Amino acid sequence: MKTISIVTPCYNEEMNVRECHAAIKALFENELKGYKREHVFCDNASRDRTVEILREIAAEDKDVKVILNARNFGAMRSNYNGVMAATGDAVLLFFPADMQDPPELIPQFVELWAQGNEVVYGIRKIREENATMRTLRQLYYRMLTSLSELSLPRGVGDFQLCDRKVIEAMRTIEDSYPFMRMMTFECGFKSVGVPYKWVERRRGVSTNSLKSLVDQGMNGLVTNTLAPLRLVLFGGFFIAALSILYAFINLVLGILFYQSFAQPGIMTIIVAVFFFGGVQLFSIGVLAEYVLAIYSQVRRKPVVFERERINF
Numbered sequence: 001m002k003t004i005s006i007v008t009p010c011y012n013e014e015m016n017v018r019e020c021h022a023a024i025k026a027l028f029e030n031e032l033k034g035y036k037r038e039h040v041f042c043d044n045a046s047r048d049r050t051v052e053i054l055r056e057i058a059a060e061d062k063d064v065k066v067i068l069n070a071r072n073f074g075a076m077r078s079n080y081n082g083v084m085a086a087t088g089d090a091v092l093l094f095f096p097a098d099m100q101d102p103p104e105l106i107p108q109f110v111e112l113w114a115q116g117n118e119v120v121y122g123i124r125k126i127r128e129e130n131a132t133m134r135t136l137r138q139l140y141y142r143m144l145t146s147l148s149e150l151s152l153p154r155g156v157g158d159f160q161l162c163d164r165k166v167i168e169a170m171r172t173i174e175d176s177y178p179f180m181r182m183m184t185f186e187c188g189f190k191s192v193g194v195p196y197k198w199v200e201r202r203r204g205v206s207t208n209s210l211k212s213l214v215d216q217g218m219n220g221l222v223t224n225t226l227a228p229l230r231l232v233l234f235g236g237f238f239i240a241a242l243s244i245l246y247a248f249i250n251l252v253l254g255i256l257f258y259q260s261f262a263q264p265g266i267m268t269i270i271v272a273v274f275f276f277g278g279v280q281l282f283s284i285g286v287l288a289e290y291v292l293a294i295y296s297q298v299r300r301k302p303v304v305f306e307r308e309r310i311n312f
Contacts, residue, residue, distance in 0.1 A: 003036040005088030009079040013097040014049040031107040042082035045072045066310040073304040080178040094158035101159040109161040118189035122159035125195040
């Protein structure tokens with residue numbers, strides 16, 4: 001009997017973890033009764049009763065495993081650490097505690113995996129969220145997919161079921177800040193997508209702040225594409241060419257119309273100084289993102305530090 005692992009990251013999810021556990025357990029008692037279950041909860045140093053509830057669930061259900069982080073290492077690192085700890089023949093990379101990704105799709109994912117697909121990924125065709133966030137997400141992923149050398153379907157997230165060989169391939173990628181949703185496509189196995197509706201959170205408040213979303217977004221760009229560096233390079237050439245052209249035009253005008261063109265353009269100088277100063281700061285900022293990525297990689301720290309494991 002093959003084992004399916006489900007990985008659920010948690011941070012202050014006391015209102016959701018019991019229902020999440022019950023939903024997965026019900027699936028394996030009915031549609032997936034031919035498979036063994038392994039449900040890995042990764043707690044990212046929750047401040048509410050999440051850990052206490054997870055201990056109770058794990059004491060009653062030995063198919064539930066719990067990883068307690070020593071501190072909050074961020075959602076992406078915690079989730080990745082849970083995936084690497086999972087032992088199933090196939091691993092669902094991310095199943096949210098608030099069940100915004102529907103559990104009803106998991107049997108279909110497993111069926112497609114059993115048919116020989118090594119990566120079965122969900123495509124968020126419809127998103128129940130405010131128009132501003134939906135538009136920003138669409139613009140970001142459109143930019144990411146267009147700039148990256150990888151072929152990433154639009155709307156894909158971490159809601160993916162991956163074969164054990166894919167997980168082991170991911171393990172060989174030594175990344176201190178893993179961007180899992182693209183890592184599976186970087187490995188390049190046979191994949192198939194399933195469109196679905198991503199629902200809004202029913203209970204509790206999302207702990208994914210704007211700061212963490214921006215951090216994750218920058219990580220995705222820096223990790224998976226060199227486009228920002230090349231944009232700075234070509235932008236620098238373009239601005240330098242415009243500057244030379246502008247200087248040449250001013251020289252010609254100064255020679256031909258010396259009497260009326262004698263006074264220097266003070267405003268032009270001020271605008272030019274501020275403009276090129278801004279360009280330089282922007283270029284340094286882009287370079288700094290890649291330097292920080294290199295620095296983090298060179299330090300070779302563990303993805304997370306764990307305080308305790310339960311039922312492993």
